[in-house]
Amino acid sequence: MSLVDLDQIRDAAERIRPWAVRTPLVPSPWPGLWLKPESLQPIGAFKIRGAITAVSRLDPVERARGLLAHSSGNHAQAVAYAARVFGVSAHVVIPDNAPQRKIDATRALGAGVELVPVEQRFTRPEELRLATGQPMIPPFDHPDVIAGQGTVGLEIAEDFPSAPGRDGPTGRDVATVLVPVSGGGLISGVAVAIKALVPDARVVGVEPELAGDAAESFRLGRRTPWTAADTARTVADGLRTFSVGELPWQHISALVDDIVTVTEQEILDTTRRLALEARLLAEPSGAVPVAAYLHHADRLPPGPTVAVVSGGNIDPALLARLVGG
Amino acid sequence: MSLVDLDQIRDAAERIRPWAVRTPLVPSPWPGLWLKPESLQPIGAFKIRGAITAVSRLDPVERARGLLAHSSGNHAQAVAYAARVFGVSAHVVIPDNAPQRKIDATRALGAGVELVPVEQRFTRPEELRLATGQPMIPPFDHPDVIAGQGTVGLEIAEDFPSAPGRDGPTGRDVATVLVPVSGGGLISGVAVAIKALVPDARVVGVEPELAGDAAESFRLGRRTPWTAADTARTVADGLRTFSVGELPWQHISALVDDIVTVTEQEILDTTRRLALEARLLAEPSGAVPVAAYLHHADRLPPGPTVAVVSGGNIDPALLARLVGG
Incomplete structure (x- = not known):
């Protein structure tokens, strides 16, 4: 299986331009962290x-x-x-x-x-x-899907040096990109774009501890599915896929620098802080990468970091509970 | 008093570039309406x-x-x-x-x-x-402040034709821009930029009915302050200024097409819908222009419309109440 390449991602960027928002890099309230709010897309997610x-x-x-x-x-x-x-x-x-x-x-x-x-x-x-005989559009295990999600990485690489910040424009390349991992389509595409355009940058996946199959796979060096019953335990309903796809696994093995995990409490705390401090509605799955930055900075590479806030389709009752606390 | 001109706004755009986000035009869930989410700015507002x-x-x-x-x-x-x-x-x-x-x-x-x-x-x-002897930075009644807020209009004029939408890129100029009115700095700057770059577009101010001094002034053709006790009644705490400024009034008289009002219930309903349907955190003041689009389309000019969502600093208890309802 050959990996998706940068040309495929550039082609995808042209295809999605009429329909998808080029989301900005937003300086977060937390020094050194920028957010890529995919919650602004028409369906509220990068998908x-x-x-x-x-x-x-x-x-x-x-x-x-x-x-x-x-x-x-x-x-x-x-x-x-x-x-x-x-x-x-x-x-x-x-x-x-x-x-x-x-x-x-x-x-x-x-x-x-x-x-x-x-x-x-x-x-x-x-x-x-x-x-x-109808065509099936797979959620992650397909080169066209990976190329499409990779436009997130392309935009990060292109936009970061001129992104505004609390100390003025960053004026440099991004050092670390934090991406949620479920089936692995998003992190695969992002890793292709980032590694091609900013070879020194790190791409780090983030998963809920309760759906940590990709982190375990990464550690063991082989794709290690969990059970659906296991991964269903996390509040991050977008990240319950119990195994990364075959093609994503090839990308992750070849290009991703690390995969870390966060707890349920960290996910909920971060979802709340994104709403109250960064004024961004994130669904728990979308808050997962930021949770790693806020709670496990010691496990991440240093330098300016972008977290992909992958979606904003949060359950209203959960949102009310988190912000009303 | 001379009005701010487009060159001053272009100059302001250069000055703010290192610090402020160029907010995207986001297709809303409501056909024909795009949102300019100033809630993404570092302080959560266009200010x-x-x-x-x-x-x-x-x-x-x-x-x-x-x-x-x-x-x-x-x-x-x-x-x-x-x-x-x-x-x-x-x-x-x-x-x-x-x-x-x-x-x-x-x-x-x-x-x-x-x-x-x-x-x-x-x-x-x-x-x-x-x-x-320290310099006072006025909230709205100053040409530099108006020029700075005018960059919102400059970006709308420049970005609208290529903004993505449910029917593909708009491919045309914006027809109507909806702007909240308080002291009048934002609508003044936006009107200068829009009228200079898209002469056929309409600029319409929106105010809470309970703080409708600018709407009344516009109707009467003269600046008509209300009392602070009057305007304090609205939930839109950013729009309680009881009079537009002198310089803003000159801009409004010369350039603004209409000022309409919305009720408290419409403001709260829209704040809730922005969170649940558009996944945007708006403070009530920021929801006011969208409320006009959702509840008073009959009083607005036809054609593709942009509403400036001016800020996202909503009280957490109010947010919880609105989405938990």
Whole structure:
């Protein structure tokens, strides 16, 4: 399997430009940390980048049949959005334990939603694919998806030297990029772009301790899936994938510098502080990289750091509880 | 009095570039509306633009004496931030009924804070200015401040044609810009930039009905101050100024197309919807222009619209109440 390269990411950047926000690098209230708020994207998460890239590269005849996808969260909305962009239908299989808010949002974008028991979350989509011949838009294990998510890294590399800060423009390259890890599509694309454009910068993945399969895999040097029951324990519902994908694993092995973990309390505390101190709505999964910076600076490389705040689709009741505390 | 011109705004854009975020135009969940989230600025509000512009243009000898300011809110933080940028001290007079959160934030930025009874909010700063010879950074009634806030309009005019949207890039100029009105500095600067660069676009101010002095002034064709007791009734604590400034009034008379008002319930509803649907933390004052779009579209000009979300410093208890509802 060959890795995604910078040209593919540059191509993706052109494809998403009409639809996705070029999110700014925002100086955070915490010295040395800048935030990349993907919560500003139309669906509230970076996933729109990979989905639009992948759908735009489908054969038009195949695409016209309508899209299939499976997801418990933001990828569902991303595919629904991409379907609307290209004027085709979408049918999304969602496990019935997914957050209601994300299910509703996917329906509101016009996609057909099929709720299935968790055990059928992979078998049912495959059944549909074979029966309908519709193209499946995978959530992470695909080069087009990785290239699309990699535009996050491309923008960080390009924008960081001129980003404003409390001491004026940074005037230098980013030193460390913190990225949440679930299936691994985002960190794979980001690592390709960062390593190509800023070879000295470190790319560090961050995971919830309770869904730490990628961190364990990284430590052991081989892909080590956990069980869905294990990873379901974390409040970071976007990071419950119990294994990184095969192609992402190749990227992670080759390009990522470290993967660290954070606790549930650290995730919730950081989600609260992002709202109250940085005025950013992050879902817990999106707060995970910032949690590493606030709580485990000792485990991170030194120097100016960017944390990707990957999404903002937080449950309203959780938000109320965190800020009302 | 001569109006601020586009060259002054372009000059301000250069001055703020190292310190302020160039906020993106974010497609909102509401068709035809884009948001300019000034909540992403370091102090959580657009005020940093005017304060840095004004402080950067002071004579260095004068500036070195330290800055004076009076404010009940975001301007206090903006001057404190600007003082830190230029390595000088700041002393800010704040009425003792100001939101505690904003008082704390000003102190946290290193400024000296002096709380005074509301009746002394203008007399005490003047007393200090005469006694110390320190320069006063006015919140809105000054050409440098207006030029700084005008960079919001400059960015909107420049960025709108390529902004992403649900139907692809807008590919055209903005038709209407909605701006909150308090002392009038922001709308003055925005109107100068928009009218210079997009002559056909409309600039519409939005105010709380309970602090509708600018709307009444606009209707009557003369500056018509209200009482502080009147304007204090609105939840939009950033918009309680009971009169637009003299220089802003000249700009508003000459350049602004209309000023409309929204109710308290509309402001709170919109603050909630911005958080839950657009994933943006807005303080009530920052939600006011969006409230006009959501609740009074019939009173607004047609065509693609940008609403300036002027700040995100919302009281945590209010946020919890709104989203927990």
